[in-house]
Amino acid sequence: MSSRTFIFSPVCVSGLLICVCLSAVQGAWGVDQAESEPLNFTEHAKSVFRAHCVSCHNSNKTEGDLDLTSYSALMQGSSSGDVIEPGSADDSHLFQLVTHAESPKMPPSGQRIPAEDIEIIRNWIDGGAINASGSTPVRKRKRRSLEMTAAIGVRPETVAMPVDLPVESFAKTTRDPIAVGLASNPWAPVIAVAAANQVVLYHSAPDAKERLLGILPWEKGQPTTLRFSRDGSRLIAGGGRAAVSGSFVVWNVTTGKRELTLGDELDSILAVDLSADGKRVATGGPEKVVRLYSIDEPKAENRPTELREHTDWVTAVEFSPDGKYLVSGDRSGGLILRIASTGENLFRLPSHKASVTSVSWRADSKVFASASESGKISFWNVSSAASGKPVKSFDAHSGGCLSIAFTREGDLVSGGRDNLAALWNLKGKQLRKFSGSNEIVVSVAVNEEAGLVFAGNFAGQLKSWQLKDGKPRGDLETNP
Ligand code: HEC
Known part of the structure; x- marks a missing residue:
């Protein structure tokens, strides 16, 4: 339903439109100008925001990271991107919230603001969302994408290391939480652990002076899944509250700043990934849908493409490192290879007899692996995927x-219910065993900069071993 029909009958709208335009512009310009002069921020929209919004959205108190007191602040948008689409109120996040067409409704408590004020906002945005009378309409700005730099598989010129991040713990647990999400920075000696209300960043080298590098809060339920971007500059986490809500967050690894908070899903996100160019995010979860968010297109960002071929919970998603493909797996053993840009289904790969638990791409984007509750690992070659085998x-x-997680060399690290982590080659030969967990291994990651394999287990321990010989290198806390 469009927000227009949602609020007013068409007759009402046109009546209001004329009356608002005339009265607003007559004062300054006379009737002649009524057709041509669009509403502006300074004379029209500002007073509406003053009356209804700025108590919460000002420079001292920026709810939702949004400041509505000045034109420049407003056009900066919020933590989740632009809120105004100049020229189209219906595509503007702010307008959708003000009409209560979408959540969170604004203002948050109770009633919509008066219809005349909504129409002023609509006409101001539709007229180009200009600052002052005579200003040129703002050019439709492309959302700044996350500007990923690295060429595929090449070490970035500057490797992202966290600098002076807060280390205050947010987890209010007495037992050590299970590291459900574990990710390794592909180029820096950094690993990230998702456990109970927070994401913890550690220096991966056992002899580092400070191992705890930062703690990033997660307020919306639990973070369940983590990935570093391919160039190591960003960290994405997905999660939420079971059967209630799901969203994801992208942090800048160096500054710890949240660059994006998105997702208004109805259940917790179980799998998330960010494409190498920083333009797309894929999510999966109990809704059985793979969602593909275009995070550089303002219009699409609130309405992801929904891919519905899975028949069960989507438990795994990963983009190929070259950005061409996306693999998604589900709880019934379904596995689909897709075109990353559209999500289009290329091949169904029906090999697993039990839930797919994890997928991982090899660095060259030619091979990927899938793991299953059946205990099996399968390797797939993109060029022969058509065979379904x-x-x-x-x-x-x-x-x-x-x-599972591929190493740079193209071997695969895995962990499972037999309390073990292990290293395999492409022929399925076990190269190394990482033992001593004594509990089910729920997550594994390999950090090449430190030459270590990390594993989170069911007892809330985070173990590490040397990749080259399997020698244990100590434990880290999931809740430091
Ligand atoms: C009583 C305080 C309050 C008032 C008044 C209020 N807001 Fe908000 N606003 C919030 C809070 C809190 C959030 C964050 C909600 C969330 O993220 O779930 C928010 C979020 C937003 C967002 C979304 C930012 C994002 O993250 O994308 C927009 C847009 C917005 N408000 C616009 C408005 C407008 C326009 C008005 C006036 C018509 C208004 N708000 C009035 C408290 C308020």
């Missing part, structure tokens, strides 16, 4: 394989 499939962890 893996190039190799083998039993890796009896009881279930829960997490």
Whole structure:
């Protein structure tokens, strides 16, 4: 339903339109100008925001990271991007919230603001959302994308290391929470752990002076899934509250600043990934939908493309490092190879007999792996995926394989219900065993800068071993 029909009948709207335009412009310009002069911020919209919004959205108190006191602040948008689409009120986030067409409704409590005021905002935005009388309409600004720099698989010129991030813990748990999400920075000695209301960043090297590098708060339920961007500059986390809400956050790894908060999903996100160019985010969860968000197009960002071929919870998603493909897996063993830009289904890969738990791409984007609760790991070659058959499939962890991650060399680290983590080559030969967890391994990550394999287990421990020889290198706290 469009927000227009939602509020007024068409007759009413046109009546209001004329009356608002005339009265607003007559004073300054006389009747002649009524047709041509658009409403502006300074004379028209500002007073509406003053009356209804700035008590919460000002430079001292910026709810939703949005300041509505000045034109320049308003056009900066909020933490989730632009709120005004000059020329189109119906596509403007702010307008959708003010008409209560979308959540969170603004103002948050109770009634919509008066209809005349809504029409002033509509006409101001539709007329180009200009600052003052005579200003030129703002050019439709493309949302700044996350500006990922690295060429595929090439070390970035500057490697992102956290600098002076807060280390105050937000987790209010007495036991050590399980590291459900674990991710390794591809170029820096940094790992990230998602556990109970926060994401913890650690220096991966056991001999580093300070191991705890930062703690990023997560307020909306629990973070469940984590990934670094391919160039290591960003960290994305997805999560939420089971059967209530799901969203994701992108942080700048160096500054710890939130660059994006998005997602208005109805259930917790279980899988998330950010494309190498920083333009797309894919999510999966119990809604059985893969959502593809274009985060550089303001219009699409609130309405992701929804891909509905999965018949069960979507438990795994990952973009290929070259950005061409997206793989998604589900709880019934379904696995789909897609075109990343559109989400279009290329091949269904029906090999797993039990839930897909994890997927991982090899650095060259030619091969990816999938893991399953059946205990099997399968390797897939993109060029032979049409056959629907893996190039190799083998039993890796009896009881279930829960997490996998490729190394730079093209071997695969895995962990599972047999309390083990292990390293495999493409032929399915076990190269190394990482033992001593004594509990189910729920998440694994490999940090090449430190030469270590990390694993989170069911007891809330975070273990590490040397990649080259399997020697244990100590534990880290999931709740420091
Ligand atoms: C009583 C305080 C209050 C008032 C009054 C209020 N807001 Fe908000 N606003 C909030 C809070 C809190 C949030 C963050 C909500 C969230 O993220 O769930 C928010 C979020 C927003 C957002 C979304 C920012 C984002 O993250 O995308 C927009 C747009 C917005 N408000 C516009 C308005 C407008 C326009 C008005 C006046 C008509 C208004 N608000 C009045 C408290 C307020």
